[in-house]
Amino acid sequence: MVVDKLSETELDRLFQAFADSTRRDIVRRVTVGEYSVSGLAALYAMSFAAVQKHVAVLERASLVTKEKRGREQIVRGNHDGLQKARGLLDEYEQIWRQRAARMADILAEG
C-alpha cells in the first residue's frame, strides 16, 4: 500500500496536493500532455498567480515538474513521482478490494 512507501512529509504533501479539485484536474491534464502555466490559467476561473500557486504545491509533492521554455513555464506530470506515489495497479486493486468489501456489507443486510 502506498502509505508504506512514503514518509510522513511526503504523505502530507500528497494529501495537500490532492485536497483541491483544481489541483487534481491539473494533475490529470499534465499527466497526458504538457501545458504552459498560462495555458492552464486559461482553463480556470482564477488568476494566473493562483494557478501558479497550485502548480507550486504540486511541484513540492513531486507530482509535476516545471521547466522554463522561452517566456513560458511548461508543466508536465512527474512520471517518477507519480509512479512512486501510486504503484498504479496496486492502488486499483485496493479500489476493487474495497468495492468487494462494500458489496459483502450490502449482502449481509439480507
Add this chain to the structure above:
Amino acid sequence: MTVISTDKNPEALSLTLVAEFDAGVERVWQLFEDPRQLERWWGPPTYPATFYKHEFVPGGKASYYMTGPEGDKAHGWWEFTRIEAPRQLEFNDGFADNEGNPTGEFGISHATVTLEPAGERTRMTILSTFESEEQLEQVMAMGMEEGLREAVGQMDGILAEHANA
C-alpha cells in the same frame, strides 16, 4: 466476504480479482442490476457514486457521477456490451462531461464480471482492462486520494481501538 485472488498484468494493463460472497448468484447480480444498490458500493464513502441513468440491457447506457469531499463531481458513463442474467456482465467505462456525454479523453476501460455458484456461496470474477497507462493514471488520480483517505480512516480506527484497550 473473501477475496480469493488478484492477478495484475502490467503489460496488458489488467486486473483480475476473484471474491466469494455468502449469498446466491441471483442476489449478487442485483448489486449490479439495481442502481440504488450499485451506487452503495461503486464509490467509496468519501467519493459516493450517483447513477442517474441505468439502462440495464445489452447496448444500454448508464450515467453516473462521483461526488468528492468538496462537492466536486467526476462524471462517468457505462455501456453494457453483454448482459446474461445472472451470470455474465460486460461493460465499457469512460469519463464524461457534466452533461454525461463521453469526453473521449483517456480512452475507456472494459470490465467483465462473471458470477458462479460455489456451494452455498457465489464466486465473482472481475476482469478490468485499461487501454492506456495514462488512463489508468487518471483513474488513480482520484483513486489514490480515496485510497489514502480510507487508509488513514483505518489507521484512526486502529488507534482508537488501542486507546480504548
